[in-house]
Amino acid sequence: MTHPSAATGHRPLALVYRGPASLPGCPEAVAELLDSGPWDLDVRFTGPDETLPLSADSLSRAVLYAQPGGGTLRAAYWRLRRRRRAIRDFVHGGGRYLGFCLGGYLAGATPGFGLLPGDTDRYISSPGATVDHDGNTVVRVTWRGRPRTVFFQDGPLFVLDENADATVLATYDNGTPAALVTRFGSGLVGVTGPHPEATDNWFTDYGLPVHHTRDLGLDLVEAVMRG
Structure with a gap:
């Protein structure tokens, strides 16, 4: 499948969901991340109150759809069902899906869009989890072999089927x-439980030390765009 925006010479269209299945600040942070990368994307919001509704027609013009963080699954x-x-x-x-926190949960199956070779679960409920509450905090991960600290709010872990064809970019402790x-x-799915797209105010609003992790967000997007 060739998406029209990729074939006509115009900037490729990237759609970011904004609406009642997200929280204020989450779609904007994802849009800012996509805008800051080297892909020259035409980043637009989609949702019930946006100029572009979330529909098969809108998606047919896009190369990427991003589902940001939000409330409960x-x-x-x-x-969104x-x-x-x-x-x-x-x-x-052939499209690309990006899921951040809630968007990662929604990529799973119970319930969700069923885009993963497996499912999702709550990290805070897993054995050995270093976070045991659903409040805004930070979490340690190992991202491509390097320890990093990332903004976190009850994000998912990913449960992969045996022999699943997936590239794990980061693991929890x-x-x-x-x-x-x-x-x-024919498409690609990139998901993250923590929030590498978090802006400085996400940390300061909750009295947390600021960790700059946009490079991790860009790495995730790059892996989906170039994979």
């Missing part, structure tokens, strides 16, 4: 996958 999926087929068809046909890239049909 079940509430978000209830709002009617878009499940359009999102799956978009990725399966208990060894579970924290960020990965995998194929779905």
Whole structure:
């Protein structure tokens, strides 16, 4: 599948969900991350109150769809469940999906869009988790072999099927996958439990020391765009 925005010479269209299945600040941080990279993307918001609705038609013009952080999984999926087929068809046909925290959960299956070779679970409930509450905090991960500290708010870990074809970019301290890239049909899916896209105010608003992790977010996007 060749997306029109990639074939006409125009800047490739990237859609970032903004609406009731996200929280203020989360879509904007993802959009800023995408804007700051080397891909020359035309970054637009999509959602019920945006100029571009989240639909099969809108997705057909895009190369990438990003699902940012938000509230609870079940509430978000209830709002987005009617878009499940359009999102799956978009990725399966060659599109790129990025999921941050809640967007990572939504890439799973129970409930979710079913884009992963496996499912998701709550990191804070996993054996050996270094965070045991659902508040805003930071979490240690090993990203491509290097220890990093990333903003975190009850993000997922990723449970991979045996022999799953996935590249794990980062793991939590208990060894579970924290960020990965995998194929779905002809497309690619990149998901992260922590928030590498977090801006400085996310940390300062909660009295946390600021950690600059945009390079990790760019690494995730690059792996999806160039994979």
